[in-house]
Amino acid sequence: MAEAELRFIMQRKPSILVLFPYFGTLPEWFDLFHYTLLRNPSIHFLFFTDIDLKSFRAPNVDNIPMRLDEYAQLASLKIGIPIELKSSYKICDLRPFFGVIHEEHIKGYDFYGHGDVDLLFGDVRSFYSNEILNKYDVLSTHADVLSGHFCLFRNIRSNRGLMLKNICDFQEKLDCSENLGIDEGPLLKLYQMDNRRFTSSKIPIWKHIKAGRAANLYLKEQYTTPFIPKPWTDGSLNSGQPSEWVYRDGLITNDRDIGRNFIYLHFMNFKSSAFRADNTPAPWEGKKICFAKAEDMKRGVSIGPSGIHPII
Secondary structure, three states: OHHHHHHHHHOOOOOOEEEEEEEEOOOOOHHHEEEHHHOOOOOEEEEEEOOHHHHHHHHHEEEOOOOOOHHHHHHHHHHHHOOOOOOOOHHHHHHHHHHHHHHHHHOOOOOOEEEOOEEEEOOHHHHHOOOHHHHHEEEEEOOOOOOEEEEEEOOOOHHHHHHHEEEEOOHHHHHHHOOOOOOOOHHHHHHHHOOOOOOOOOOOOOOOEEEEOOOOOEEOOOOOOOOOOOOOOOOOOHHOOOOOEEEEEEEEEOOOOOOEEEEEOOOHHHOOOOOOOOOOOOOOOOOOOEEEOHHOOOEEEEEOOOOOEEEE
């Protein structure tokens, strides 16, 4: 490859499409979430949903109307096995197959990925530079697990077909109505292992691995999800982690990590007690929490135990 051609490839922004199969009702902060998508104009976001999102369409945000059962039919057709989705939460276990299910949608993009809507994005490209994207095949915002709330994969055959080619019992896992979380720890194990066997102590996720694949993994802890049992930047754990956050001018900060901004803030443990390891209550659970509107995002909003409020 000529030096000039290589230099052009390295300077061009690798294209990214983030996929959101989302069904049911929108969270009350969705217009704020949508604003943060618009603030990342070089990244495309595509929703598959039974919700009318016409008013949210933008040059980098689009949607394909679809019911949950129709999405299950699409997955069945592409994967080649019958799939029934009794709950949209089970779609998390389909994420490792997105490269197959959405092969037509991701065509032409350098990277595809998936995400959750219970977050606010910061400036994603400032964390995933051209240099990083040109070097790595899989990018996770956690260091020890693939981040289900936002993860990127290079659009190459080995990523798209990893599950279908290497796992013998994937149909059994997709038949299970329970969400097994195979898009996070187990999928990372598959990437990391080279022709070895892996069995969970509780649920056998992989019975047989046909072949492993070495991939360039970018597993960097970005501290997106407070109130977890992993140490924060200052060593704090669980409910001792930062609780007061600000979104302003496309950046996410908190009151403890002075001078640092974050790729996104994940609301998981603000809104639900299910994953709070110290059994402390989630401050948003069962309450109205969003008192800000999209137009408030220009000036900024605060995110904390009392909810999301405009900065006055």
